[in-house]
Amino acid sequence: MTAVKRAFILLLIALAIRSAQGHQQIYSVVDFHAAADGKTDDAQAFLATWQAACSDPSRPVMLVPGRRTFLLSQVTFQGPCKSPITIRLDGNIVAPNGIWTTKPADLLAFHAVNGLTVDGNGEIDGRGAIWWDCYNKRLLGFSLCNDLTVRRIHLKDSAEKHMTLFQCSQVIVDSVSITSPADSPNTDGITVAWSNNTYISSCSIQTGDDCVSILSYTKNVTVTQSTCGPGHGISVGSLGRFETAKVEQVTVSNCTFVGTMTGVRIKSWQGGKGYAKGFLFESLNMTDVQNPIVIDQFYCPQRNCHTEPGGVAISDAKFIDIQGTSSEQEAIQLMCSQSVHCHGIYLSNVKLTWAKHTAPANAAILNAHGTTEGLVVPGIQFSNNL
Known part of the structure; x- marks a missing residue:
């Protein structure tokens, strides 16, 4: 094969990749009827968006749009998915301002999702103060998630641990900020257990534990x-x-x-x-x-x-x-x-x-x-x- 022909083939491959990336599907939770008013529970809209994105084989994006607030009770995003998936969290997520369960739970949980990226400028607010004297609930949990990236998001006032990594491998947590009062009990920033190859960088963590x-x-x-x-x-x-x-x-x-x-x-x-x-x-x-x-x-x-x-x-x-x-x-x-x-x-x-x-x-x-x-x-x- 001549050098010119080889270069032409490489160019075609690059254009094909770029074309595929250009057609990357974006699934917005608003398109799946999320109210985005900070008062209505948008859990079902988030799950419907996840199911659509998780079934897409072309590296989709699940979008939580900015300048909006979404109320969520406990939601579990279940894998495996058809391809790596990105959640772009630009808006804000808040927990209910009341006791929403008496069982152990994460507000947002991801289970058996490989190739997941969570990125954006948004915030997840656990409104944890009401829990600190009674039940303890975690804010963001990942289990059995390999090749995971969590970047830039802000976590605030979890009822208990803010982010948990359990049985995960090849994890990057970068430029994440976590805040809760110094006297809030058991509010660990990032907890890593039963996991391999975790890289945490450029994070700011201010918590009570x-x-x-x-x-x-x-x-x-x-x-x-x-x-x-x-x-x-x-x-x-x-x-x-x-x-x-x-x-x-x-x-x-x-x-x-x-x-x-x-x-x-x-x-x-x-x-x-x-x-x-x-x-x-x-x-x-x-x-x-x-x-x-x-x-x-x-x-x-x-x-x-x-x-x-x-x-x-x-x-x-x-x-x-x-x-x-x-x-x-x-x-x-x-x-x-x-x-x-x-x-x-x-x-x-x-x-x-x-x-x-x-x-x-x-x-x-x-x-x-x-x-x-x-x-x-x-x-x-x-x-x-x-």
Whole structure:
């Protein structure tokens, strides 16, 4: 085949692809009779739009148009679909301003949808305040969704967790903002569980609980270029309370924490089983964080737990280039159990000072083994006995 003929064929292929993209079908929820008045439940219109788009083999777009507000009670978007699908969320979605179910539920759930993209400038408002003293409901949930992208949208005031990823693989969450009051209970920003290969970048998360929480049976999670606070920090766990823990290869880099309870934390229950290994916490800035670096094998938020033998084995955790201030004197806590010590802890170029105090910050170390290199403030005295 001559070079000219080959180039001509490539041109035809490119034109065919461009033509196909040009005929990409857009399905607007308004065309499927969504009232878009913020008062009428548009769940059935959204489901009808989804069914039409999900059946289209030409990479369709489901449009939630801008400058409109759509009221939704609980909606589940079920896959698989005929092709990858994009939801363009430009308008706003609000939850009912009342108790709409007594069963566990997500306001919006996506199940077994591969190749899904959720993108846009719109907002999902969970109106969660009415739930915070009674039932807990999540805002946006994805389960069994592979090749998932969530970009730019804003999540607000979930009743409980704002975004959950369960049994998902190859996920990108980019430029998403999440807000809820600092005293709102259990309002984690993004929760990742039983999932592989999750990349979270350029997000702003201000909540009443963990900005990002990483739970058991999860591998290869990266959180980068993001801000956290208020909230409880970026946490691995809690692990080991109900199932054998398996977490590995977690990276948190180039993130900023302001006024959070912890910065980066690995937390597990006493008596748990399993492992958590392969952590890199790097290039982090802390401002008025209570305890910027935490490993806690005695996690017990109710403070009434009995001492139990055993624990989740925590190993290979690196803390590199972490600077800033703590609001408590104990800037670093590495608290590991007598029966299952922590191993392979490494700190380098860490400088944490006690904000608004002339006294230096300090570190609490128990049953933790590791090394330091270069400047590490406060100083670390690792356990010598195995």
